[in-house]
Amino acid sequence: MDRREFVKNSALAICSMPVVAPAFISTKNTADKMPPWLAAMASRTDKSIESLLTFQVKDKNSEDLGGLRDGFDLLNPHSTSALIQYGASGLFSPTSKYYLSTELVESMNLAALYLIKTQHEDGTIDLLSTNFHSTPDTGFLVKRLTMSYASIKNSGTPGVEKLLENLKTFLIRGGNALSVGGIHTPNHRWVVCAALTKLNELWPNPKYVARIEQWLGEHIDIDADGQYNEKSTFIYSSLSDRILITVAKGMNKPELLDNVRKNLNMTMYYVHPNGEVVTDASGRQDKAVIGTMENYYYPYRYLAIKDKNPQYAAMCRMIEKTAGDKTGSFIDYFLNDPSLWAELPAEKPFPVSYVKTFPNSGLVRIRRNNRDSTLIANNPVFFTFMKGNAVLQGVRFASSFFGKGQFQSEKVNEKGNTWELIQKLDGPYYQPYPKESIAPDGDWEKMPKTYRPQSEIQLLETKVTILETEDGMAIEITTNGTERVPAALELIFRPGGELQGVTKIENTKDAWLLKEGTGTYRFNDDVISFGPGLALHKNIALRGALPIMEAPTVFITGFTPFKHVIRFR
Template sequence: MDRRTFVQSTLTALCVAPALGFVRPSRSMPPWLLELVKLNDDGLVALRALQSKEAGTLGGVRDGHDILNPHSTFALILWGSCALFAPSSRYFRSEGLREDVRLAAEYLVKTQHADGTIDLLSTNFHSPPDTAFLVKRLVTAYGFLEQSGTPGVERVLAPLKTFLTRAGEALIVGGIHTPNHRWVVAAALAQLHTRWPDPRYRARAEQWLQERIDIDADGQYNEKSTFIYSSLSDRVLITIARGLNKPELLDYVRQNLDMTLYYVHPNGEIVTDASGRQDKAVVGTLENYYYPYRYLALRDQNGTYAAMCALIERTAGQKLRGHLDYYLADEALWAPLPPAKSPPVSYVKTFPNSGLVRVRREQWDSTLIARNPVFFTFMHGQAVLQGLRLAASFFGKGQFQTETLVQKEKSWELTQRLEGPYYQPYPAGQLPTQDGDWEKMPRTARPQSEVQHLETRVLIRETNHGMEVEISSEGTDRVPVALELIFRPGGTFAGLTPHASLPNTWFMEKGTGTYTFQNDRIQFGPGLHLHKNTALRGALPAMDAPTVFLTGFTPFRQVLTFSAAST
C-alpha cells in the first residue's frame, strides 16, 4: 500500500468509525500499546489485592483510605476488561480475572441507588455526573468483554448491562455541578446510544449541547483546568463527535490543543497556575492530552500534534496506561503518526482571558499571572522557581495580588492600591442601637480620617538570558515588606544565609544566589535584608517549599533578575 492510500484509509477510519464498533484486533498492536498493556497487567496485581472477598461486601474494591467505593470497583472492571480483551496480556481470557470482574460488576449494581446513580464518597451523593464518569468508559469495557472470547463472560455482561441501563435512566433526567459535567454526561449518553439505541439518550445529550461549548478566544474552557478538566473536555467532545456524528465539535478540541502548545514547560510539564479547579499550581505532565493529540494528528495529518505525542511519550510515557481503553478500542489509532513538525519553543504569548502571559526561550520559560498571589514563575529545565509572592504589613491586607496584567511596550505591569483608614465617632443622631452593640454600627457609616495609602507596582520584562522583575511600593513610610522566592524542593542553594530557626528558609542578604537541580541552575539577585520578619501580619502562610526571603521597608524598590545559568 502506498502512502497516499494508507493516509486516506487512516483518515476514513478515524472519521467514520463508530464510537463502540471495535472488534477483535485485526493486526498486531504497535510496541507502545503492547507496553501499556503490560503496565496495565502490573497495575491489576495491586488492584485485585484490594478487592473484598467477604460476605456482604463481596466484590467491592477499597481505596487508599480502606473504604469500599464504586470508583475503585469500576477501575477493576475497566482495567480487567482491557486485560481480558488484549491478546498480549498475561490475563487474556483469564477465568480467574473474569470472576473478579464479575464480582466487581455485581457489587457495583448493589451500591447503585434506585434512581440509577452512585456516590462519590469524598463529596457527591446520588450523583448523576459521577455516574456518567463511570458509564462513559464502562460501555467500552462492556464491548471489550463481549468481544474477548473469554469463557463464561456472559456472567459478567449481565450485571454490567444492568448497571449501565439503570444509570442511563439517571442520566436522562439528572443534573450537574460544573461546566465539564455537561460534556461528560453527554458523552456517556452517546456511548449508551451507540450500544443500546434509545432516542431519549440522544435527546438529553442534545439538551446539554444546546448550551454551546464553554471555550474562550484563548482556546481555554471555562474552568481553565489545564491538567485535569481541559483534557477531559477534549476527550469527551471527541466521544460525542463520533457517537452522535457531530464532527463540528472537533473544532473546539483543536482550539484547546493549539492553545496547550504554549502551556508546555521545557521539562514536559504543563502550566497550571491559572486553573480555577483543584489542579491549580500542581505539578502535572501531559499524559491526559495524548489521546486527543494522537486522534487529531492522524485525522488531520497534523505534524505539530504528532510532535506533541512524541513529547508526551518521552516525558510521561508510563502514565499513558490511564487511558488504555481509548487506544485498545480504536485500531485506527495504532497507525504511525505523520511526520513531526516542531511545536513552538521560543515565543511570547498572551492569554488575556486567563490573565496569563507565557515567555519561553528553548530551555527556560516564565509565566506571568494576574488574579493570583503568585504572580511570576521561572523554570530552567528541572530547576524551578515555583513563584514570587510579595506582602506588606499594611492593616492586615498587604498580600500583593492584582486583577490586571497590562503590557506597556516591552514590560508587563501589575498594580495594587490599598487604603488603611481610621474611623471617627458614629454620626450624632444616627446611632442604630442604644445597647452599645458594635456589630450594629457598621464602619461604612463612620467618617474616615488619617487615611494611609500604599501603592505597589511590579514591572516584568525579558532580558537577554532570562527575566527581570522591578518592584516598587510607596505611600506610607516604614511599612515592613517581604518578598518570597519559592522554589521546588530537591535542589541546592548557594549564596544565601539560612534562617536561624525555620527549616527550608533562607535570607538573601546581598549579591546573587543560585538554585541548582541536577544539571540545571537558576541565578537570581541581588539580595536585600533589612529585617527578619518572614510572617507579616495579613500575609499568606508560608508554603511547604524551600523559600528565600528579601526584606525591606517602604519606600521599597528592588530590581531582581532571574537567568538560566550553566552548571
C-alpha cells in the same frame, strides 16, 4: 475533595482516572494486530490489575462481596469499577497475562454485582468524598464501562455472559439517570453527553439522543484563548477534549472537534521546558499543581492522525518522552479505537520560543527554549521561572500594611516590552459613630464601620514591572505612599534542589535571606541565578501575608518606599 483528588489519594489512583469511551472494536481478531507500543502498554497494565485484586472483598459471607476498597479503606463504586475497566483490557490483550482469564472474569463479575447493589433506584451512584445520588459521577463510570463492555464482548473469553448481563443492568440503569439528572460543573455536561453517546452506540435509545442535544444546546464553554470555562489545564481541559471527541464521533458532529483543536493549539503554549503543564490560572483543584501532559495524549494523537497535523504529532512524541508510562491510564481508548494504532505523521516542532498572552486567563507565557516564565493576574503568585528542571515555582510580595498587604493584581498590563501589575491599598481610621445612630446598648456590631467617618487615611501603591532580558527575566518592585512599612519579597523554589549564596533564617524550616549579591538554586545540572539581594530585616511572617509555603524560600526584605530590581538567569 472532588473525584480527581479522591482517586489521587487512593491506592488505586492510576485505575480511577476519569476517561471516556472511544469507538468499539467490531472483531476479536483486531487484537492480534496491536502495535508494539500498545502491546507493551497492555503488559504494563497487569500491575494495575494485580493491585486492584488485592483490594477486593472476597469473603462470600460479607455483604460487601465483590467491592473494592480505596486507600482510605472505603468501599466505593469508583475503585470497584476500576477492576472491570482494567480487567477488560487484560482479557482483550494477547500480551497480558490475564488474556482470556476465566478466573479474572469471576472477580470482575463480583465487582459488577457490587456495583448493581450500591446503585440507587434512580440509577445514580455516590462519590463518597463529596457527591451523593450523583449523575455526573454516574456519567464518569458509565462512559468508561461501556468501553469495558465492548472489550469484554470482543475478547472471546469463555463464560463472560453473566458478566455482560450484569454490566448491562448497571449501564442501562445509569442511562436512565443520565437522561434526566443534573450536573454541578461545566464539564459535567459533556461527561453526561459522552456517556449517553456510548450507551446509544450499544443500545440505541431516543431519550439518550434527546438529552445529548439538550445539553449541547448550551454551546461549548470555550473562550477566545482556546480555554474552557474551568481553565483546568491539568484535569478538566484535557477531559473536555477527550469527551468532546467521543461525542463528535458517536453523534456525527465533527464541528465539535473545532473546540478540541482550539484547546490543543493553546495548550502547546502551556508546556514548560521539562514537559510539565502550566496550571497557575486554573479555577479548579489543580491550580498550581505539578502536572505532566499524559492527559492530552489521546486528543493529540487522535487529531494528529485524523488531521495529519505535524505539530500535534510532535506533541505526542514529547508526551511519550516525558510522561509515557502515565498514558497507560487511558489504555481503553487505545484498545477500542484501531484508528489510533496508525503511525503518527511526520513531525513539525511545536513552539518553544515565544511571548504569548492569554487575556481571558490573565496569563502571559514567555518561553525561550529551555527557559520559560509565566506572569499571572489574580493570584498572589504573580511570576514563575524555569530553566530545565530547576524551578522557581512562585514569586510573592507582601507588606504589613494594615494586615492586607499581600500583593495581587487584577490585570497584567502590557507596556511596550514590559508588563505591569499594580495594587492600590488604603488604610483608614474611623471617627465616632453619628450620634443619632448610636446603638443604645453599645453593641459594636450594630455600628458598622461603613457609616463611620474616615480619617488619617494611609495609602500604599505597589507596582511590579517585569521585563525580559537578554539571558532571563527581571522584576522591579516599587511602592509609593506610606513609609516605613516592612515588606518582603518571596522567591519560592521547588523542593529537591540546592541553594547557595543565601543565609538560613534561624528557627525556620526552610527560609533563607539573600543579603547581597547573587544566589543560585541548582537542581541536577540546571541552575537558576537570582539577585542582587537586600535584607534590612528578618520579619518574614508579616501580618496579613499568606503563610510561608512548605518549600525552600528565599526572602528579600526592606521597608517602604521599597524599590528593588531582581534578575533571574
